[in-house]
Amino acid sequence: MFSEVGCRQLHPQSSRVAATFETARWYVRSVADYVIPEPEPKEIDETLSMELSHLAANAVLKGHPSGDEKCENCRYYLEPTADLSYCWHSKLRILVGAEWWCQWWDAIPDEP
Numbered sequence: 593m594f595s596e597v598g599c600r601q602l603h604p605q606s607s608r609v610a611a612t613f614e615t616a617r618w619y620v621r622s623v624a625d626y627v628i629p630e631p632e633p634k635e636i637d638e639t640l641s642m643e644l645s646h647l648a649a650n651a652v653l654k655g656h657p658s659g660d661e662k663c664e665n666c667r668y669y670l671e672p673t674a675d676l677s678y679c680w681h682s683k684l685r686i687l688v689g690a691e692w693w694c695q696w697w698d699a700i701p702d703e704p
Contacts (some may be wrong), residue, residue: 652695656692656693661693662691663690663697
C-alpha cells in the first residue's frame, strides 16, 4: 500500500490525497471489525409459521405419499419433474415437495 508520504510525492494535491487515504484506511478498519449478528426469527416468521401449521393441519398436508398418490402426480403440482414445486390448488397455493400428499390430491387427467 502507499504511505501518506508516498502519496504526497506522487500527487500535486497531496492534502486531498492524504485525506482520501486516511478515509480509506478508516473504512477498511471499520469493515474488518464488523461482526455479523446471529440470525433471529422476526415476528413475521412466527406468524407465517403459525399460518402454515394451521394450513397443514386443515389440509391434511403430509410430508409423505399416501400410497401411489403424491404431489408429483397430482394435477395441481405445477412442475412434475421438480423435487419442489408450486401447488396451485385454491386451498393451498404454496411450495410443496414431490413426495408430499394432501386431501385435495387429484389425478392428472388423461389427454385425449
